[in-house]
Amino acid sequence: xxxxxxxxxxxxxxxxxxxxxxxxxxxxxxxxxxxxxxxxxxxxxxxxxxxxxxxxxxxxxxxxxxxxxxxxxxxxxxxxxxxxxxxxxxxxxxxxxxxxxxxxxxxxxxxxxxxxxxxxxxxxxxxxxxxxxxxxxxxxxxxxxxxxxxxxxxx
Amino acid sequence: xxxxxxxxxxxxxxxxxxxxxxxxxxxxxxxxxxxxxxxxxxxxxxxxxxxxxxxxxxxxxxxxxxxxxxxxxxxxxxxxxxxxxxxxxxxxxxxxxxxxxxxxxxxxxxxxxxxxxxxxxxxxxxxxxxxxxxxxxxxxxxxxxxxxxxxxxxxxxxxxxxxxxxxxxxxxxxxxx
Numbered sequence: 001x002x003x004x005x006x007x008x009x010x011x012x013x014x015x016x017x018x019x020x021x022x023x024x025x026x027x028x029x030x031x032x033x034x035x036x037x038x039x040x041x042x043x044x045x046x047x048x049x050x051x052x053x054x055x056x057x058x059x060x061x062x063x064x065x066x067x068x069x070x071x072x073x074x075x076x077x078x079x080x081x082x083x084x085x086x087x088x089x090x091x092x093x094x095x096x097x098x099x100x101x102x103x104x105x106x107x108x109x110x111x112x113x114x115x116x117x118x119x120x121x122x123x124x125x126x127x128x129x130x131x132x133x134x135x136x137x138x139x140x141x142x143x144x145x146x147x148x149x150x151x152x153x154x155x
Numbered sequence: 156x157x158x159x160x161x162x163x164x165x166x167x168x169x170x171x172x173x174x175x176x177x178x179x180x181x182x183x184x185x186x187x188x189x190x191x192x193x194x195x196x197x198x199x200x201x202x203x204x205x206x207x208x209x210x211x212x213x214x215x216x217x218x219x220x221x222x223x224x225x226x227x228x229x230x231x232x233x234x235x236x237x238x239x240x241x242x243x244x245x246x247x248x249x250x251x252x253x254x255x256x257x258x259x260x261x262x263x264x265x266x267x268x269x270x271x272x273x274x275x276x277x278x279x280x281x282x283x284x285x286x287x288x289x290x291x292x293x294x295x296x297x298x299x300x301x302x303x304x305x306x307x308x309x310x311x312x313x314x315x316x317x318x319x320x321x322x323x324x325x326x327x328x329x330x331x332x
Binding site: 047048059060061064065068086087088091094 | 190191192198259284285286288289290291292293294
């Protein structure tokens with residue numbers, strides 16, 4: 001069982017990578033204009049509410065932005081152009097998810113560094129176990145000495 | 156432990172950035188959003204005013220302008236800044252043009268506000284569909300834009316106007332307060 005552990009772990013990782021690849025490479029169906037508009041509205045912050053997206057709110061400003069999104073899409077603008085349209089007016093503030101690359105890469109970096117540290121720690125544990133296994137068994141003189149020293153400490 | 160010294164790396168890598176973030180971040184006003192419009196041409200607008208006239212951004216051309224977004228429910232901020240606006244119009248009405256824009260408000264509400272706190276000499280856009288607010292990136296009244304004679308936005312103020320804010324805006328417009 002023990003020598004199967006590492007191959008099993010590798011196989012599991014490979015399976016995970018395969019599933020992720022299938023998920024990513026699967027052909028996506030194009031969104032309808034209404035779906036596209038809803039998706040964009042969900043990405044934009046409602047200007048006159050607290051912490052709600054335009055899609056979730058029915059304030060006057062959110063309604064106005066929703067109809068503007070629909071109009072811009074109908075006029076043939078791409079989702080990126082629509083996003084830019086609002087960023088040009090409100091600034092990055094209007095976007096609910098950050099566009100700064102560090103915000104996205106930091107968790108990945110932490111995961112990689114943490115994974116490396118964990119791997120190093122596990123490998124060191126294996127090496128230490130191997131060293132312990134190869135150590136010569138304690139002989140009688142050594143046992144006697146340990147007992148004597150313990151008794152000295154107790155006294 | 157061979158790697159024990161690594162724990163000291165936590166200080167520059169984690170403690171210092173986090174401390175700096177908390178120290179600077181907590182003191183910031185979350186309402187203060189840098190406007191991307193400053194330095195850019197003012198967005199064009201056109202529509203009906205409270206008096207039923209047609210007014211457009213083209214009518215502001217040739218002179219510096221102050222564009223003020225407000226609402227009758229915006230209490231106390233819009234009430235506080237109302238005398239500042241009246242004073243600005245009285246003193247610099249010849250140097251610049253002023254226009255008010257209603258933010259999510261009804262004409263009756265706005266008329267009631269003006270009747271109570273003082274009639275104004277400048278036009279006020281109804282902005283019924285809210286498009287002007289979107290084009291100017293306004294998140295809530297009051298907000299004020301200072302636009303120079305070439306139609307470029309030189310300053311954006313969020314919150315009630317005060318005499319010193321107006322003086323700063325006028326200085327940017329090249330008008331001695």
